[in-house]
Amino acid sequence: METWFFENQTGNFGIKIRVESILFHEHSDYQEIAVYDTLEFGKVLVLDKAVMFSDKNEFVYHEMLGLVPLFSHKKPERILIIGGGDGGVVRECFKNPFVKHIDLVEIDKKVIDVSKKFFPEIACKLDDERVRILAEDGIEFIKRVDSGGREEEKYDVILIDSTDPVGPAEGLFRRDFYEAAAGALKADGIFAAQTESPFFNKNLIKDIGKIIREIYEKSSLYLASIPVYPSGLWSFTAGSKKYDTKVINESYNNFNFTGLESDLKYYSREIHRTSFILPNFIKEILK
């Protein structure tokens, strides 16, 4: 017997993954959630028919969204993650020595429950006492922090770990959200978001790049190779009024990355720097 899961990644391109069994399938209030056991990638989380991650390859996305922004900040103590209910980015954030508190705002509590059950190695830090989980709308949450204006509520780093810009995550790709996020950051804060494929989503990357450049003095795009995502190449857009995210902050000059390395399968000092070196065709997008 051969069972295959198909994902239409664009209208005209897709992937197929051979499935051993369907471990979970349910419609939550926000989306369709499925967990497959697969021969190629181990367990795979699928939201609204799009692969989010697999046991075998989740390290790339989670390390790169979590660690690049944090290690370019001098002392990232308070972190906000929008989305990311699986806990992968939370797990990575704790590899930074300064992190004291993480707010995780995931609209769909079901994603958290499913991850704890089927992906314990990814969700492993969700019950850490330094983590506060809020099952609510990230847009509303960030607007509240922005308009509240209380400095002690603001964040050193805000990470947008969203699904694609259709369905529940649509509003996370809009200018008013990016502006509110800037208002929820401390003056020297860093913002970073996953921003889709440079091969398939050129217009989206261009538009977001423009907005982030207008909001922040320093902005940049960085890349990582993720096999189960459309085209296999993924982009992240970062902005800050103070820090250059391309550079590891000097506060880590004596930090023992090598001690972390058995735990880091993708990220390293060298990868941090080189992930910002863009092929000419991607530089063209940002012009």
Place this chain on the structure above:
Amino acid sequence: METWFFENQTGNFGIKIRVESILFHEHSDYQEIAVYDTLEFGKVLVLDKAVMFSDKNEFVYHEMLGLVPLFSHKKPERILIIGGGDGGVVRECFKNPFVKHIDLVEIDKKVIDVSKKFFPEIACKLDDERVRILAEDGIEFIKRVDSGGREEEKYDVILIDSTDPVGPAEGLFRRDFYEAAAGALKADGIFAAQTESPFFNKNLIKDIGKIIREIYEKSSLYLASIPVYPSGLWSFTAGSKKYDTKVINESYNNFNFTGLESDLKYYSREIHRTSFILPNFIKEILK
């Protein structure tokens, strides 16, 4: 009407590309050849059911296999390409200012004919008077040059632009072939080959890396992002008794790369260097 082409990239993972029309389909003496017109990628060449390249993305593979080895060689005048009957690597080689002569040894003449007809922008330099096309077995050819021992027949750079290690290209991934290739190089020559996906072909990359390290004093693996190839991340293995392929040779210190840049969609001075920076999980493969 929806028509899709499916490629099984591993036994348990594959891609699908929506097809507008089938422009060509024939069995040559060596393989099945198809040309599709597709909505996502333009025209696509498929050999034995595996996508070789598309109009839209061919630049990555061809620039990176052609330019990285050539620009790390002081003065690459005589080039040998095994496979690559489409002409993409030939086209890129001529962007190096020193190239005087290219021997292209493609076992399947039909691939050359099909490329000239359907991919004129890729095959555009195949009729250049500095190119000699030999429709014969690359392994036999290289063994002849090796055993002939005539210095003036040997090459500055040998590039292996092969299909996957099944079918006609199988012998291009074996130790005796790599040893013969070393014998067909000048003393300071550079060898480079496409060596599949670091996500899906770890053992192959490890084995070839070991052989190349044993043959050459200097060897290295470099990477490029290619959407239509398995996992989207591709590897190339290079070796030389003299040159470090990670470094652009100082003979190009005054070379006007910027003048080339409208023509270079992926490769640049910076990409040359950074394509050798490997994520930890790939460093592990090579240990």
